[in-house]
Structures are given as C-alpha cells and as structure tokens.
Amino acid sequence: MLNLNNVPQDQSSQKQEFSLIPKGTIARAVIIVKQGDIEIPEFGNGPWFKKSRNTSAKWMELEFTIIGGEFDRRKFWDRLFVDGDKMGKSGMPQAKEIGLRTLKSLVESARNIDPADMSPQAQQARNISGMFDLNAMEICAKIGIKKGSNGYADQNSLMAALTPNSKEFIASAQAPVMQTSIAAAVTPTPRPPQANGAVPAWAQR
Numbered sequence: 751m752l753n754l755n756n757v758p759q760d761q762s763s764q765k766q767e768f769s770l771i772p773k774g775t776i777a778r779a780v781i782i783v784k785q786g787d788i789e790i791p792e793f794g795n796g797p798w799f800k801k802s803r804n805t806s807a808k809w810m811e812l813e814f815t816i817i818g819g820e821f822d823r824r825k826f827w828d829r830l831f832v833d834g835d836k837m838g839k840s841g842m843p844q845a846k847e848i849g850l851r852t853l854k855s856l857v858e859s860a861r862n863i864d865p866a867d868m869s870p871q872a873q874q875a876r877n878i879s880g881m882f883d884l885n886a887m888e889i890c891a892k893i894g895i896k897k898g899s900n901g902y903a904d905q906n907s908l909m910a911a912l913t914p915n916s917k918e919f920i921a922s923a924q925a926p927v928m929q930t931s932i933a934a935a936v937t938p939t940p941r942p943p944q945a946n947g948a949v950p951a952w953a954q955r
C-alpha cells in the first residue's frame with residue numbers, strides 16, 4: 751500500500767488568494783475566447799457559444815489577462831450575450847443589441863479605431879470573419895465588479911472596452927499601426943482555445 755498522507759506540501763502550488771481589482775481600474779488586457787457548446791452561423795464557424803436551458807439567452811465566455819502594471823497577469827472573465835427573451839427597439843433581442851455594441855467596442859479598442867472614424871480604412875478594420883477573431887486581441891479594459899449571487903462571491907468583470915476617443919484610454923506599447931496589423935493577423939480558423947498560438951503562453955494558464 752502506498753501511503754500518501756505524509757507527502758510534503760509544495761508551497762508554491764498553493765492557491766494564492768487575491769482581493770478584487772478595484773472598480774474602475776484601467777489596464778491593457780489580452781482576450782482569450784473560451785470554447786462553448788453550440789455554433790451560431792451568423793457569428794462565424796466554431797462552437798463558441800453556450801445556451802440557457804430555460805430562456806433564449808446565448809452567450810460567449812471571454813477571459814481577459816492583464817498586461818503590465820500593478821495587476822500584471824491577473825485574470826477576469828465576462829460574457830458577451832447575443833440572444834435573449836426581451837426584444838429591443840431595433841426589433842432584435844435587447845441582449846443582442848448590447849452584445850453587438852460590446853463586440854464593436856472590443857474591436858475598436860484592439861485596433862485603435864475612434865468610434866467616430868468612418869473612413870474606408872476604419873470601416874474595413876471593424877470587419878471580423880467570426881467571433882474567434884477576438885482571440886489574442888489586446889484591448890484597453892475598464893474593469894468592474896460583478897455582484898455575486900446564489901452563494902457565489904463578487905468577481906471582477908469587464909465594465910467597458912475603452913476606445914481612443916476616451917480620456918482614460920491607454921494605448922498599446924506598440925505603435926498603433928502595428929497594433930492594427932497584429933490584430934488583423936490573428937487567424938480566424940476555429941480551433942480549441944488551448945491551442946492558441948497567437949496568445950502568449952503565460953496568458954493561457
């Protein structure tokens with residue numbers, strides 16, 4: 751019999767407890783697209799979405815890893831909803847309206863596009879081939895705190911993806927033209943998130 755009761759603990763493997771990142775913190779962060787269960791053709795190939803069992807809600811899970819600063823390598827998570835029961839004024843689900851606005855701001859933040867810029871170059875840069883294009887994009891994130899419920903603790907979430915027209919916007923350490931080309935170069939071909947070659951290895955942990 752192999753007795754494992756007295757194996758010395760590896761202190762480095764102990765989970766480190768973090769306090770929440772303060773609400774309103776601004777930081778650069780890399781997006782990792784998490785795999786889901788279903789595919790929605792309108793949003794590109796790949797099973798990147800999850801669906802509620804009780805409502806029409808459908809959403810994508812996104813993970814954000816902070817780059818640099820006081821909270822370097824800290825992670826937070828959020829959901830991008832694309833469907834729901836309540837209808838909006840546009841005639842589409844309200845959740846989809848909000849989700850599309852969030853998606854647009856993520857792309858504009860990553861590609862350094864001013865929302866007011868309607869030049870042909872800016873309009874082209876807002877195009878993505880599917881939701882997996884978000885993978886490895888680096889954005890300027892304003893971090894919030896989501897209130898916990900049903901026994902779950904409060905957690906950090908994405909309050910907003912800031913764009914260059916915001917006074918709070920933090921530009922990438924890379925030149926804007928390089929930021930745009932790197933974001934555009936991320937391959938849109940769906941593959942399991944753990945195989946993301948474009949995402950830094952340390953951000954995938």
